[in-house]
Amino acid sequence: MDKIEYEKAITSLNLWAKAYYTDDKPIASDAEYDELYRQVEQFEEQNPSLKLSYSPTNRVGGAVLDEFKKSTHLAKMWSMEDIFSDDELLAWIGHGDKSGEFFAEPKFDGASLNLLYENGKLIKAATRGDGSIGEDVTNNALVINSIPLQISYLGRIEIRGEVVIEKSDFESINAIRAASGEPPLANPRNAAAGSLRQLDNSVVKQRKLKFYPWGVGENSLEFAKHSEVMDFVRSLGFLRDEFCKICSSVDELRNAYKELVSKRDEKPILIDGMVIRVNDLSRANSLGYTVKFPKFMVAYKFPAIEKTARLIDIVLQVGRTGVVTPVGLLDGVNIDGAFVKNVTLHNFDEINRLGLMKNDLVTIIRSGDVIPKITGVFAERRDGSQTPISRPTNCPQCGSELLDEGVFIKCQNLSCKARVVSSIIYFTSKKCMNIDGLGEAIVELLYERGIVQNIADIYRLDELSFMGIEGFKTKKISNLLNAIELSKTPNxxxxxxxxxxxxxxxxxxxxxxxxxxxxxxxxxxxxxxxxxxxxxxxxxxxxxxxxxxxxxxxxxLGFITPKIVEIKTTQNAFSGKTFVITGTLSRPRDEIKAELESFGAKVSGSVSSKSDYVLYGDEAGSKLEKALSLGVKTINEQEYEALK
Incomplete structure (x- = not known):
């Protein structure tokens, strides 16, 4: 085999693999594939410098990493807003210009992954992380057969989708684990997410992960509709679910949702809802984003699955604000692939409302990511073994007397371990200071050892702080201290x-x-x-x-210097003016407020003689009346747009 024959062999092997794994239509026998694969292996052993990055031999597991590196996405990976009813669907559609077509597809219950391709080659794979920065898991993506190592598109593109495990594969994995004495994996979603974060990709290869694309990030495609983008992406060799629909009305969306709900159980992969997005890309871009979500797409979640279980006991958890929350312990029940043993009870008023007693048979619901909760009690099935649940009077952690405010029962001891540890864990979490490596278990360990007794102590840690603590080697300590250092200049x-x-x-x-x-x-x-x-x-x-x-x-603040994000201003007639916004407008107030601030204007919540403008919409009330009485200039939305 020479170089040209080698390159042709790689092309053939990748084509045959796509037909087998993605299209489910083999075009070569196993023996034929194996023979050509062995020839490729032999050529690569003899000519290592000529080995191509997209060779199928790169899919062999066995590479073990010491750690995952951080990876910044070229375009942000947003999370989605959830809705749970037709009324919420109508409200979402009515908010902004969402006329025209909608694209609907299943919401897979897995782990999001971002694939970066350049010049037709897979360059990097990264987890979603906080939306801007994830973990580089390229090593693991290489052994997922449904992720092409090479595509026919040569431009730079981020292809995004969900890594999942089929239900049957999940059951097989757990059967193998049980036979070898290993604990079972909790559910397919957690198994997929956990597999992506395995440092040994031979383990990943055994998990039979699959990748289904649902969108793109950075790209230079020139399609007008999202459906066209996805048709193109799937033509590059990616898996396609048969349930992808273009809907032109609310009724069509409702029917699509009902159809998908009816197919929920027969689907080979766990799905927890239907993703709906504005199909027209220019309209989607004009709708934009809130602080958390795109305004042009939403997840219509499936109805909660309801099961019966027995409430064994109640445990009390103390949060960072001192609120004592009761948590129910169950005898255990499987709900949609998740084994549920704990349920939220919110507060003791909720326990009273339910008429709940220990050892009651209860109904449990769980919907998607929603924490399981008790919705009802089978009081008629009581057998005399039930006992009342009383309101606590002392903190379960520090023993101090609790303040009972009715709905909330609070520990007021600021030095209570549960309050301190919870506040430190929250402070270090991803959505806060994002101190990688300082998770719940390590915070509790450092607290128990007296090394970290408050948040500020985090910034006093050094190499000597970890001396003698099992599991803390030089590299781990260095990574943690670097993460703490990086957190010193947050927004x-x-x-x-x-x-x-x-x-x-x-x-x-x-x-x-x-x-x-x-x-x-x-x-x-x-x-x-x-x-x-x-x-x-x-x-x-x-x-x-x-x-x-x-x-x-x-x-x-002696350790931390928060960064102030400067708002770039554009000078116009509104620069330096004070605005009050009132009434219902065609755009969210926050969006208009941000726009005004970008002009150098100030937006106030109350009208006074110092106000320069009152921007009013439909059903404007007392603020408009006060503006008129004070002689403050009032403008409607059309006048505002004309003056910009």
Whole structure:
């Protein structure tokens, strides 16, 4: 075999593999494939410098990594908003211009993966991570047979999809594990996600993973519709589910959803809903994104699966704010591939509402990613073994007296281990400071050893801190300290989120960071309440947290320097003006507010004589009336667009 024959052999082997694994229509016998494969192997052994990156011999497992490296996506991988009813579907369609066609397909219950191709070759594969940065799992993607190592498109493109395990394969894997005395994998979704993060890709190869594409990231394709993009992607050699529909009306979407629900159990892969997206790409681009989700697509989740189980006991968990939450322990039940033993009970008012007792038979529901919960009690099936569930009076962790506020029962001891550990775990989590390697188990270990007793102690860690702790070798310590160092310059909204202020999540933190980047530590009630979407409870919670924890925050700021994201401004007639927005407009208020701020305008929540404009929409009320009485200039949306 010479170089030209070798290259032709590679092309033939990849074509035969696609026909076998992707198309399920073999065009060569196993013996024919094996013989040509052996010839290729022999050529590569003799000519290692000529080996092609897309040779099928690269699919052989056995490569073991020490760790996964970080990988930045060229285009962000967004998560999706969930809806659960036809009413929510109608509300989503009615929000913004979503006229025209919709593209509908199954929502696979697996692990998202981003594949980067350049010049027709697979360059990199990365997990979703936080949407911007994932983990480089190229080594594992190489052994997934449904991921082409080479495609006919030569432009740079990110192809995105879901890595899944078929139900039958999952059962076979667990049967093998049981025979060898290993614990079973929890469910196909967790198995797929866990497999992608195996450092030994020979394990990955055994898991029989499959990759189904659902979208693209960075690309230079010139298609007008998402359906055309996906037809093209699947023509490159990727798997295609037979249920992909273009719908032109709400009724067609409803019928497609009903059809998919009816096929749920017969599908070889776990699916937990139907993805709906605006098919026209220019319209999708104009709809844009919220802080968390694309506005042009949504996941219509399947109805919850309901099962019966027995409530064995109640355990109490203490969160970072001190709230004591009851968690139900079950005798165990399998729901859609997940073995459920714990259920949320929210609070003790919910226990009273259900009339719940220990050892009751109860109904459990679980829908997709939603935490399983109890929806009903079979009181008529009680046999006398049931016992009441009483409200706790002392903290299960520190023993201090609890404050019973009715709905919420709280531990007020700021030094309570559960509160401290929970707040540290939250602070280091992905959506907060994203300190890789400082997970729940390690935080608890460091706390128990007295090394980390508060959040600031994280930034006092050094190599000596880990001396004598089993499992902490030089490389692991170095990686952890590097991750801590990288966390010292977060965006301001991420830092505010990480503080764990009750009622202040990612969206609220971003609003504070954008509106008050210089004085966010010293805000007044009036300044907070003026922010769109802020209510009295949010403002008071923020103020109380700052009053109680100001010294601790300043201590943290001795280690951390939050970055302020500057908003680029465009000068126009609105620059330097103060706006108030009221009524219902064709676009979300936050979007218009961000646009005004990009012009250098300030958006206030209340009308005063100092206001320059009141932008009003339908059903504008007291704010418009007050503007008219004060002589403040009022403009509708059409006038606003004309003045921009």
């Amino acid at each position: 301001l909204e991420r830092f505010i989120t990480s503080l764990g202020i009750e009622h202040i999540g990612e969206v609220a933190a971003k609003k504070i960071a954008i509106a008050y980047p210089d004085n966010w530590l010293e805000l007044s009630f009036e300044e907070l309440i003026s922010l769109d979407g802020f209510g009295e409870a949010m403002a008071l919670s923020y103020l109380e947290f700052m009053r109680v924890n100001l010294d601790k925050i300043k201590e943290l």
